[in-house]
Amino acid sequence: MSETDERADVxxxxxxxxxxxxLMDLIGKxxxxxxxxxxxxxxxxEGTEKDLTEWTEQSGHELVDIVDHGDHQSYxxxxx
Amino acid sequence: MTERIVIVGAGTGGIVLANNLAEELATEIxxxxxxxxxxxxxxxxxxKPTWLYVxxxxxxxxxxxxxxxxxxxxxxxxxxxxxDGVDTDDKTVSLAGAGVDESYDHLVLxxxxxxxxxxxxxxxxxxxxxxxxxxxxxxxxxxxEFTEGHLVVxxxxxxxxxxxxxxxxxxxxxxxxxxxxxxxxxxxxxxYPIGRAHGIESVAEWAGPxxxxxxxxxxxxxxxxxxxxxxxxxxxxxxxxxxxxxxxAIPPHDGSDLVREAGLGDDGWVDVDPNTLxxxxxxxxxxxxxxxxxxxxxxxxxxxxAAGALADRLASIAxxxxxxxxxxxxTVCFIESGTDEATYIAFDYExxxxxxxxxxxxxxxxxxxxxxxxxxxxxxx
Ligand SMILES: Cc1cc2nc3c(=O)[nH]c(=O)nc-3n(C[C@H](O)[C@H](O)[C@H](O)COP(=O)(O)OP(=O)(O)OC[C@H]3O[C@@H](n4cnc5c(N)ncnc54)[C@H](O)[C@@H]3O)c2cc1C
Numbered sequence: 001m002s003e004t005d006e007r008a009d010v011x012x013x014x015x016x017x018x019x020x021x022x023l024m025d026l027i028g029k030x031x032x033x034x035x036x037x038x039x040x041x042x043x044x045x046e047g048t049e050k051d052l053t054e055w056t057e058q059s060g061h062e063l064v065d066i067v068d069h070g071d072h073q074s075y076x077x078x079x080x
Numbered sequence: 081m082t083e084r085i086v087i088v089g090a091g092t093g094g095i096v097l098a099n100n101l102a103e104e105l106a107t108e109i110x111x112x113x114x115x116x117x118x119x120x121x122x123x124x125x126x127x128k129p130t131w132l133y134v135x136x137x138x139x140x141x142x143x144x145x146x147x148x149x150x151x152x153x154x155x156x157x158x159x160x161x162x163x164d165g166v167d168t169d170d171k172t173v174s175l176a177g178a179g180v181d182e183s184y185d186h187l188v189l190x191x192x193x194x195x196x197x198x199x200x201x202x203x204x205x206x207x208x209x210x211x212x213x214x215x216x217x218x219x220x221x222x223x224x225e226f227t228e229g230h231l232v233v234x235x236x237x238x239x240x241x242x243x244x245x246x247x248x249x250x251x252x253x254x255x256x257x258x259x260x261x262x263x264x265x266x267x268x269x270x271x272y273p274i275g276r277a278h279g280i281e282s283v284a285e286w287a288g289p290x291x292x293x294x295x296x297x298x299x300x301x302x303x304x305x306x307x308x309x310x311x312x313x314x315x316x317x318x319x320x321x322x323x324x325x326x327x328x329a330i331p332p333h334d335g336s337d338l339v340r341e342a343g344l345g346d347d348g349w350v351d352v353d354p355n356t357l358x359x360x361x362x363x364x365x366x367x368x369x370x371x372x373x374x375x376x377x378x379x380x381x382x383x384x385x386a387a388g389a390l391a392d393r394l395a396s397i398a399x400x401x402x403x404x405x406x407x408x409x410x411t412v413c414f415i416e417s418g419t420d421e422a423t424y425i426a427f428d429y430e431x432x433x434x435x436x437x438x439x440x441x442x443x444x445x446x447x448x449x450x451x452x453x454x455x456x457x458x459x460x461x
Contacts, residue, residue, distance in 0.1 A: 018375045020274045024238040027273060027303050030317055031200075054275050058301045059318035080319075 007064075008040035008076060009033070015044045015072045023051045030061065030079055037079050038064060044072040052077070083114050083398055086173055086184040088163045088338075090120035090148055092127075092457070093369030093383035094190035099459025100391035102153035105398060109155045114398050117182065118152060119175065121162040125151050126213075127453050129380060132245055132416070134216035135223050135328075136256050141213045151457045163191075166342040168362035186364050186394055189350055190387075191338065193241055193370040193378055197331035200236055206309030207234075207327040210249065211241065222326060223253075228265035229325030234314065235272050236304045237332030241370060243279060243377040244425070246270070246330050247287050248416040253328075254294045255418035268295070269322070271302035271314075283415075283425060286435040290417065304329070333378075335371050349373035354429065355406040357390050366390060368407075375409065375429060382411040384456060414446035422446050 012029045014022035022043035029039050041052070049066065052075055056063040064076040085101065087094045098118040108114040130144035152158045165174040166189075172181040195211045197204040210216040233250040240246075250270040257263040270277070270291060276284035277291060277298050291298050303317040307327065314322045335348025343361050345351045350367035351360045354374050359365035368390055369383030376382050385407065392405035409429030415438075416422045422443035425433035436442070455461040 016375070020238075020279045021375075023274055024279075027317060028238075031303070031305050051274060055301055055318075058275075061317075 007038050008074075009037045011040040011042065013042045014048075015042050017043070018045060020047075020051060021045070022048045023055060026052070026075075026077065027055070030077070033079055035079050039077050039079070041075040041077065042072055043075065048073070048075065082112060083185045084183060085114065085116045085186045085188070085394060085398070086182060087116070087118045087188045087190060088166075088173060089190035089192060089369070089371070090118050090125055090152070090158070091190060091192045091369060091383070092380040093192075093387045094118060094120070094188070095125055095148070095151060095457050096384050096387035096459055097188060097190065097368065097391050097394075098156045099151075099153050099457075100388060101394060102155040103459060104391055104395040106155060108398065115157060116155070117157040117159055119159045119161055119163055119173070119182075120148060121160070123147060123149075123160050125457055127380075127450070127457070128211075128241065129450060129453075131210050131213065131216040132242075132248060132252075135210050135219040135249075136252060136419070137220060137224070141217060144213070146454060146457070151454065153459070163338065166338050166344075166365075168342055168344070168365055171364065184364070186397070187366070188390065188394075189336075189339065189344070189359075189365065189367040189371055190369045190383070191336045191371045193239075193333045193335065195237075195331045196334045197329070199332040199334075200304055200306060200329075202307035202309050203236065203304070203329055203331065206307040206312065207329040207331075209329055209331050210245075211331055219328065223256075226266070226326050227262055230267045230269065230323065231326045231328065232314065232322060232324040233268070233270045233328045234302070234304055235330045237330055238273055238279070239378055240330045240333050241378045242413065243379065244283065244413050244415045246272075247278065247283075249328060250291065250296050251294065251417045252419055254296055255420075259419060263295075267297070269297040269299060269324075271299040271304075271322070273301070273303050275300050280425070280427075280433060282432055282434050286423075335373075339371065345373055347373070354409065356393065356403075357386060357407060366394075376411050376427075377413065379411050379413055381413065382409070385410040414442065414449065416443065416446065418443075 124145040133139035161175040164176040278284040368386040370378040389407040393403035396403040417438040427433035
């Protein structure tokens, strides 16, 4: 377990979802959490990294870390 | 012992399944070996795609409904009641009105999706939608009065029913205002949650230039967090603000509390095997249509094709045979791209769709299908 793993306040499991499911699941969660919350998104979709990088750049929420678990990835995003 | 199949929900998925089972298992049902019970919380079957045309005065709410008794095969035990509990250990469902528990050997959940505009603060008060009968009728009245200003078509909830309905609404509104000579006085903006105009990449590639050509402004990465009905402003998760005069939103959707309470899916959508439609959380439970968490769109065609495959599987199981039919994710969506032309997309779990050039013929096919839909509901088509 990496340091960031322990810092996630909420986890959204979108493993197996096809694009744009994972990003949408994350955004849905971001609507309901407080500013400063770190949300971990679990995704196995290869398009997620690009979608998420673009979205965080546009929205100002911070993509803190990406951890590769082999068959899926964890994306940590902090709500601004 | 009579083997009991209980289906909850007589929408597109539930009714096609019930009527297919009536046909496939006619002998067993007549002999009293198998019973199929279809439970729905209203007396009518509702064909939701009709609602897209209601705001433009092209269809009425009555066009969307038919009494279930006229559509459901006599071999099916049709029960009008609301299921308010599912016990997968005892293998029973409870009927709220009758206050009884019905036992099942095989349970199929087909409760569809619910719209929950109240989930987004200010949206129910400040916005309109065409995702329910009252909403579609209220929007028709509002549109009839709307002669100038900023119309915003905003996809707030994802996943939502019919992946293409928001695009269709924006393109139909453009044509409708043009036909009425008002287009110069109406600005139209379409907003979408991710970085392109549609979730399906090929549809986004097709729709982007089309919207551009029709002078429909497209805002991407736009996720409404709240709506201020007084100032008529949408505030987004991305920190943006957009003013509107008339907001037509695709509201957030929810699955069913029954699903959550029965431990069949945390988000209210039933966690299923996408090919066999078997629930992962319990034995002998299946889900199809919008309430199933499937990697395809929440579309009537998906519910229809899944129901065909599930009918084959359940008929095999009921006869003691090994089921081999599987649902491959087949989905077909017509896309209205104005008031007199349309295209369509067809795809499955493996194949992505490619929209064809819009034509009048496809538009008439969509209208024709809407009429012949009642044959689909009967299990004929
Ligand atoms: C505006 C609009 C346009 C659309 N256009 C298209 C289109 O062009 N093409 C397309 O393919 N799809 C379209 N769709 C989507 C399509 O209507 C749905 O995907 C389809 O109806 C799903 O079928 P279903 O059987 O899963 O659920 P539904 O058809 O929603 O049926 C669910 C049924 O379950 C009942 N029910 C719910 N809870 C309970 C309970 N607890 N107890 C008893 N009964 C219950 C409901 O009353 C309902 O009768 C559109 C949808 C909308 C809203």
